[in-house]
Amino acid sequence: MNIRIGILTAPQIDFVQNEKTFLLKNVRIGIGFHWDRTEDQEFAGQLEILHNPDGTQTAVNIIDIEDYLCSVISSEMSADSPLELLKAHAVISRSWVLRLLQREKQRKNIRQTAFEDGGHIGFDVCADDHCQRYEGLQRMNARAVQAVRETAGQVLTFSTDSTHSHELCDCRFYKCCGGKTELFSTCWEDIDYPYLQSVQCPYCNTQDASILRTVLNQYDQETADFHDWEVTYTNRELHDILLKKTGIDFGDIIDLIPLKRGASGRIYSLQIKGSLCTHTIGKELAIRRALSPSCLYSSWFTIHHTPYTTHHTPLSFTLIGHGWGHGVGLCQIGAAVMATQQHTYQDILSFYYPDTHLQQY
Numbered sequence: 001m002n003i004r005i006g007i008l009t010a011p012q013i014d015f016v017q018n019e020k021t022f023l024l025k026n027v028r029i030g031i032g033f034h035w036d037r038t039e040d041q042e043f044a045g046q047l048e049i050l051h052n053p054d055g056t057q058t059a060v061n062i063i064d065i066e067d068y069l070c071s072v073i074s075s076e077m078s079a080d081s082p083l084e085l086l087k088a089h090a091v092i093s094r095s096w097v098l099r100l101l102q103r104e105k106q107r108k109n110i111r112q113t114a115f116e117d118g119g120h121i122g123f124d125v126c127a128d129d130h131c132q133r134y135e136g137l138q139r140m141n142a143r144a145v146q147a148v149r150e151t152a153g154q155v156l157t158f159s160t161d162s163t164h165s166h167e168l169c170d171c172r173f174y175k176c177c178g179g180k181t182e183l184f185s186t187c188w189e190d191i192d193y194p195y196l197q198s199v200q201c202p203y204c205n206t207q208d209a210s211i212l213r214t215v216l217n218q219y220d221q222e223t224a225d226f227h228d229w230e231v232t233y234t235n236r237e238l239h240d241i242l243l244k245k246t247g248i249d250f251g252d253i254i255d256l257i258p259l260k261r262g263a264s265g266r267i268y269s270l271q272i273k274g275s276l277c278t279h280t281i282g283k284e285l286a287i288r289r290a291l292s293p294s295c296l297y298s299s300w301f302t303i304h305h306t307p308y309t310t311h312h313t314p315l316s317f318t319l320i321g322h323g324w325g326h327g328v329g330l331c332q333i334g335a336a337v338m339a340t341q342q343h344t345y346q347d348i349l350s351f352y353y354p355d356t357h358l359q360q361y
């Protein structure tokens, strides 16, 4: 089965077609996140150039799903990762994408509700963190290919209460939960799944450099404070960030008040009180984007500010936070640590996705 991956949209796609592969120039990855950068990437499979109504072009790669997964696993985690981690990742990446294709078939516009950013037009998935990282052949490695081949066709399913039929799981993942995983409804639509429960994760609080070097991509290793972090803004800096990211001029920032927190502690409704106006923002990703020049590591943080001055506005705000990512489903660093402690990929899957079954698709 083939999948269509949207790699890049630009005024004009710059590419070199080789005999069996093609090279795309200036592919942007980590869009809007703190690891945002541009690189050239080479891909197998077929290249199709879409001409968009706004005059831009989109490069779409058409390739077999299992080959797509080999590159996804190589892009998400380092080549030196323990095999059991890569196998767990192969199963969840496969389940996620097959479920997406299945639902796409059932209902053409599913992404307009499933993704906060609106749909992908002309392709099934994008190549960036929004869907799953798919960064071409240069990151491809033999262990990831082995993990995909050894779990060929394996997916996670759960049985529904009503019909007792088995459905594919929406296997979400992220870098580090920070100690506790989160519920689906904190981040996306107001629904929850029995297999995306909030679990205590004792694994990802590691500073073991040898483990992190083994499991994280080169550019992910630049982020060292993924479990516990802190960021401080002056009142003016916070005002400027909020104006740029939300388009709202709050005036002096008086307070940030968490109205709703998810099961892990991630905020999904935040009131921002300014001298000019007060607004409430959410859910999780909107809060992370609004409060950082790029994107906050997570929305699990407490808010501390300097004392109120005579003008009733604190001089600065400090956010003390935990985790890197939305926290729903598998914690990649936690799963990596489990794998180094001799847990199998089945153990890892049943820990982060309780009450699921491993099945052949």
Ligand SMILES: [Zn+2]
Pocket: 120, 125, 126, 127, 128, 130, 131, 132
């Ligand atoms: Zn996407």
Ligand SMILES: [Zn+2]
Pocket: 176, 177, 178, 179, 180, 201, 202, 203, 204, 205, 331, 333, 334
């Ligand atoms: Zn964790």
